[in-house]
Amino acid sequence: MRVTIADVAREAGVSKTTVSRVVNTKGEVGGPTAARVRAVIAQLGYVPSSGAVGLARGSSRTIGMLVPSLTWPWIGEVLQGVVDTVEAAGYGLLLFTCNRGAESVDRFTSQVSARAFDGLLVVEPDNTLDTIAAMHRKGLPVVLIDDRGQHPDFPSVVTTNYEGGASAARHLRATGRTRPLVVTGPTHFPCVRDRLRGFHEILPGHQVAVGDFTELSGRLAVEKLLAEGAEFDSVFAHNDVSASGALRALRAAGRTVPGDIAVVGFDDIAMAQHTDPPLTTVRQPVHRMGETAARMLLAHLGGARAPEEPVVLATELVVRQSAP
Structure with missing residues (x-):
């Protein structure tokens, strides 16, 4: 049961107003009384409502x-x-x-x-x-x-998720990549659909693997297509973490990046600079x-x-x- 200001007042033998003044450091309560109230607060484990403190001070800040x-x-x-x-x-x-x-x-x-x-x-x-x-x-x-x-x-x-997806596609197209694999995030997120639409507008002939923004989903998507003999020359992953999974799968399969397959991520988190090789990505600010x-x-x-x-x-x- 939550300890209230009334519980503190009863135990300390003072009014609720006195407890409130001690809690809000009003300076209007004598030293011995204030010390007794603080001791009861510690004994009972009373946590004053931040809202109440805020009302006393004007706002909680x-x-x-x-x-x-x-x-x-x-x-x-x-x-x-x-x-x-x-x-x-x-x-x-x-x-x-x-x-x-x-x-x-x-x-x-x-x-x-x-x-x-x-x-x-x-x-x-x-x-x-x-x-x-x-x-x-x-x-x-x-x-x-x-x-x-x-x-x-x-x-x-x-x-700008739509434009971010489009910028990834424009870059891949400009570097001669025409058969991309897109590893999405969860498709119930509108931002994921926006990234996919933006990419599709520029490079419509792509394969799609639905992922969940994890390293594992990027790795499994690439492993699956390689095992099926699918041909793709690039990967656009909807975040940097799944892009790192794609890099890991390509390296394990003996494919070179970017020589055989280029990889682009999304977000530009700190790790993007430290993958092997460092990751081209769409930076979110x-x-x-x-x-x-x-x-x-x-x-x-x-x-x-x-x-x-x-x-x-x-x-x-x-x-x-x-x-x-």
Whole structure:
């Protein structure tokens, strides 16, 4: 059972107002009384509601951030962009993940109800967009990072997934590659469909293997086609992790990269510079996405009108040795 401010007041023999003043460091409570209240707080394990503290101080000066998992390859860069921005503005960051599925969502929802933070940044965990949209309609300021092409009815920061796919295809075509294999991410993500459409617009005669953004999916896709005797002269993987799997499978099969088969990834995470050979890839400006989303949210909390259309940041092809 959750310990309340009333429990602390009863145990310490003071009023709830006195406990609140101690919690909020008002300086209006005498030394012995304040010490007794703090001792009871420690003894009972009382955790004051951040919302209550925020009301006492005007706001919590805290931004919430909800992400699927910290294991996503580019989450760290997005998070760093957010942290750099909110800390410079004098705010703290409260981070939530959805590693435990519904249990994590319930815990997060309870923090929203407690008004533990002033606004929310989201990299959407699967099947939570409706819940987040409902929170926004009830008054929670929200900015979505990487909307995956879903365009919700609240502010978002997105990248040019269609153009990113097209730029990969244009580069492969310009280097004489005409028989590509595309290893997609999960096709229920609109961003995956956008990347595929952009690529198809430039190089329509391609083979498709549906992957899941893992190293294993890139490796298995290439192994399967090689075993079937399929002919392909290039691979476009929908993220750098699956592209690294493709590189591994090609090396194991004795194929040279880029001599026999060129490989292009997507994201330009740190590892892309250190694969063998270094990976040509479509860069998503993920650090800037975090910065931009955080600035948008802070501006909105300061009274600025939130943009009605997604803020779009451009992708960029980065050419390295895997597809020079």
